[in-house]
Amino acid sequence: EVQLVEAGGDLVQPGRSLRLSCAASGFIFDDHGMHWVRQVPGKGLEWVAGINWRSDNIVYADSVKDRFTISRDNAKKSLYLQMNRLRTEDTAFYYCVRGDDGSTVTTLDFWGQGTLVTVSS
Amino acid sequence: QSALTQPASVSGSPGQSITISCTATSTQIKTLQFLSWYQQFPGKAPRLIIYEATKRPLGVSDRFSGSKSTPTASLTISGLQADDEADYYCSSYAGGASWVFGGGTKLTVL
Numbered sequence: 001e002v003q004l005v006e007a008g009g010d011l012v013q014p015g016r017s018l019r020l021s022c023a024a025s026g027f028i029f030d031d032h033g034m035h036w037v038r039q040v041p042g043k044g045l046e047w048v049a050g051i052n053w054r055s056d057n058i059v060y061a062d063s064v065k066d067r068f069t070i071s072r073d074n075a076k077k078s079l080y081l082q083m084n085r086l087r088t089e090d091t092a093f094y095y096c097v098r099g100d101d102g103s104t105v106t107t108l109d110f111w112g113q114g115t116l117v118t119v120s121s
Numbered sequence: 122q123s124a125l126t127q128p129a130s131v132s133g134s135p136g137q138s139i140t141i142s143c144t145a146t147s148t149q150i151k152t153l154q155f156l157s158w159y160q161q162f163p164g165k166a167p168r169l170i171i172y173e174a175t176k177r178p179l180g181v182s183d184r185f186s187g188s189k190s191t192p193t194a195s196l197t198i199s200g201l202q203a204d205d206e207a208d209y210y211c212s213s214y215a216g217g218a219s220w221v222f223g224g225g226t227k228l229t230v231l
Contacts, residue, residue: 035220044123045159045167045210047220059218095166104218107157107173111166 002026004096004112011118016086022079022096022112030054030074033099035108036081038092041116048094049081053102064090086119093117124150125211125223132229138199141226143211145192150221153189155214158196161225162207171196198228206230 008020020036036048049060049070058070069082079096093114100109124147133139143158145151156174159167169178171187174194184199194213198205211223 037220037222044225045212045222047212047222050218050220057218061219100172105155105214107155107169108212108220109169109172109178111168113166 002098002110004098004110006094006096006112006115009094009115009117011120012086013121014086014088014119017082017084018086018117020081020083020094020096020115020117024077024079024096024098027098029072029077031102033057033102033104033106034070034072034079035097035099035104036070036079037095037097037108037111038090039095039114040092046092050099050104051079052104057104059104083117086117088119091117091119123224124215124221125213127209127211127223127226129224130227130229132231133198133201134231135201135203137201138197139201139228141196141198141209141211141228143194143196143213143223145213147215147221150213150215151192153191153194153213155212156187156189156194157212158185158187158194159210159212160207161210167210201230203230 003025005023033052035050095114096112097108098110099106126144158171161167174189215221
């Protein structure tokens with residue numbers, strides 16, 4: 001059974017940092033590109049960042065570029081999102097999402113349950 | 122304003138069919154490459170129900186179908202059931218390995 005389990009969401013002050021993680025199981029992790037997608041509670045979905053299977057193609061949404069860093073550790077079957085200089089508008093559920101092949105340009109086919117990041121003073 | 126426009130809400134009665142549209146408003150995504158549809162229940166993660174505009178993943182009911190006539194894609198749910206009531210989002214590749222989502226459509230089963 002495919003599972004993606006996010007962790008690391010918390011309440012944090014503006015300007016601070018937070019690191020999210022996503023533990024994958026039930027599939028061959030390094031066969032798949034991975035993404036982070038976020039959702040403000042009660043609002044729509046926003047793609048945040050994507051990384052291909054060998055971490056040599058990494059892309060960010062303009063809204064998080066130069067503040068967030070996506071990375072992965074294939075040996076640990078884990079995906080990460082380092083979030084720096086957090087803003088109140090970064091408050092959202094963050095979903096770890098699998099791509100259906102190793103690239104970043106493919107269907108986003110399976111979603112974790114999400115972890116809530118709240119940025120507030 | 123999302124580059125993919127969906128109606129905010131649609132409704133239908135049990136047994137009826139409904140269609141949700143998704144229209145690209147940006148020339149960059151008018152081909153609607155890798156067009157997907159997701160279903161999301163309150164408090165739950167999105168679930169893929171249609172990919173590449175017309176294909177259904179294993180395990181998704183054949184009451185869900187997709188079509189595309191660029192710059193618009195459509196999701197049709199036939200034989201509407203009470204437990205189809207959810208939010209539905211379309212998504213498309215936006216170039217430069219980035220992705221865009223529609224604003225979402227709330228389906229109400231009357």
